[in-house]
Amino acid sequence: MPLTNQSLLEIQHLRRLFKDTVAVKDVSFSVAKGICFGLLGPNGAGKTTTIEIIEDIIPPTSGTVLYKGKPRSASFREEVGIQFQHTSLFDFLSVEETLLSFHKLFARPVDIEALIARCELGSLRKRRSTNLSGGQLQRLMLALALINNPELIFLDEPSTGLDPQSRRNLWNIVDNIKEEGKTIILTTHSMEEAQHLCDEIAIMDQGMIIAEGTPNELIRTYCRTSTLTLPVETLASRPIAAEIEWTPHEDRAVIHTDSIDRTIEQLTARNISLTGLSIHNPTLEDVFLHLTGRTLRD
Numbered sequence: 001m002p003l004t005n006q007s008l009l010e011i012q013h014l015r016r017l018f019k020d021t022v023a024v025k026d027v028s029f030s031v032a033k034g035i036c037f038g039l040l041g042p043n044g045a046g047k048t049t050t051i052e053i054i055e056d057i058i059p060p061t062s063g064t065v066l067y068k069g070k071p072r073s074a075s076f077r078e079e080v081g082i083q084f085q086h087t088s089l090f091d092f093l094s095v096e097e098t099l100l101s102f103h104k105l106f107a108r109p110v111d112i113e114a115l116i117a118r119c120e121l122g123s124l125r126k127r128r129s130t131n132l133s134g135g136q137l138q139r140l141m142l143a144l145a146l147i148n149n150p151e152l153i154f155l156d157e158p159s160t161g162l163d164p165q166s167r168r169n170l171w172n173i174v175d176n177i178k179e180e181g182k183t184i185i186l187t188t189h190s191m192e193e194a195q196h197l198c199d200e201i202a203i204m205d206q207g208m209i210i211a212e213g214t215p216n217e218l219i220r221t222y223c224r225t226s227t228l229t230l231p232v233e234t235l236a237s238r239p240i241a242a243e244i245e246w247t248p249h250e251d252r253a254v255i256h257t258d259s260i261d262r263t264i265e266q267l268t269a270r271n272i273s274l275t276g277l278s279i280h281n282p283t284l285e286d287v288f289l290h291l292t293g294r295t296l297r298d
């Protein structure tokens with residue numbers, strides 16, 4: 001894989017064995033500066049192992065990680081932010097005390113008040129982490145990942161288990177971080193999250209990357225077909241509809257098409273009513289299903 005000037009990270013032929021288990025078989029990809037890169041895959045695909053190798057938490061069995069074109073140096077840990085799971089927090093500390101204790105660990109931390117404001121923790125300063133809701137806890141973990149003003153941020157399933165409102169809230173904060181030009185590597189089980197946040201996505205399965213591209217590229221490459229459905233009687237009762245390829249499914253007539261516009265033109269040209277029409281455009285979930293034969297748990 002060629003090293004481009006814009007690449008912040010180059011991952012080359014990573015492989016990791018745990019005794020007899022091949023967790024990561026042969027993984028290569030590059031991450032351009034300033035993008036949000038998503039690593040998606042079913043349980044056991046090798047995402048966590050890959051990320052932990054990149055984070056320098058575990059070594060690879062073989063393969064190379066280059067950061068800014070060079071092997072990672074001792075300063076790598078100072079330049080990256082990792083959103084850990086909340087089990088790593090001290091229960092007896094308040095939000096503010098937790099932030100201050102981590103703040104002291106870094107040579108060039110961010111302004112703590114700005115961080116509290118950005119992560120919407122102002123009203124929660126005195127609250128212990130044990131008394132935070134899921135969304136509040138995730139915002140605290142995100143604040144800790146940002147405390148050293150990192151250039152590269154690792155987010156591990158940032159919104160899993162959050163209600164829709166808290167999830168939107170968290171995405172807004174992540175969008176805001178992206179706007180500053182920071183680079184984000186994200187693992188997620190949520191296709192909606194990947195579609196919303198990621199500029200590029202690599203889909204992993206069985207220790208390998210099986211597809212890579214922007215969300216739209218992946219959809220265009222693997223799932224070109226949209227699905228239109230109408231009440232089955234709309235087509236079943238019309239002999240003229242025989243010219244249109246459709247199949248019955250329960251009480252719906254299903255039409256697969258690579259051009260919604262053309263199909264709608266065909267229907268209207270035959271005076272077929274569009275009442276009750278529904279359209280399903282392919283999503284990343286369809287891409288994932290197509291490639292792995294599985295859906296991702298949300």
Ligand SMILES: Nc1ncnc2c1ncn2[C@@H]1O[C@H](COP(=O)(O)OP(=O)(O)OP(=O)(O)O)[C@@H](O)[C@H]1O
Pocket residue numbers: 018021022023024041042043044045046047048049050
């Ligand atoms: N410390 C370990 N010892 C033995 N096997 C391991 C270890 N860590 C991971 N594995 C195995 O390696 C494979 C990949 O695991 P990994 O956790 O990287 O997958 P994942 O894609 O992150 O899955 P999930 O989405 O469930 O977190 C799995 O078969 C897992 O059981």
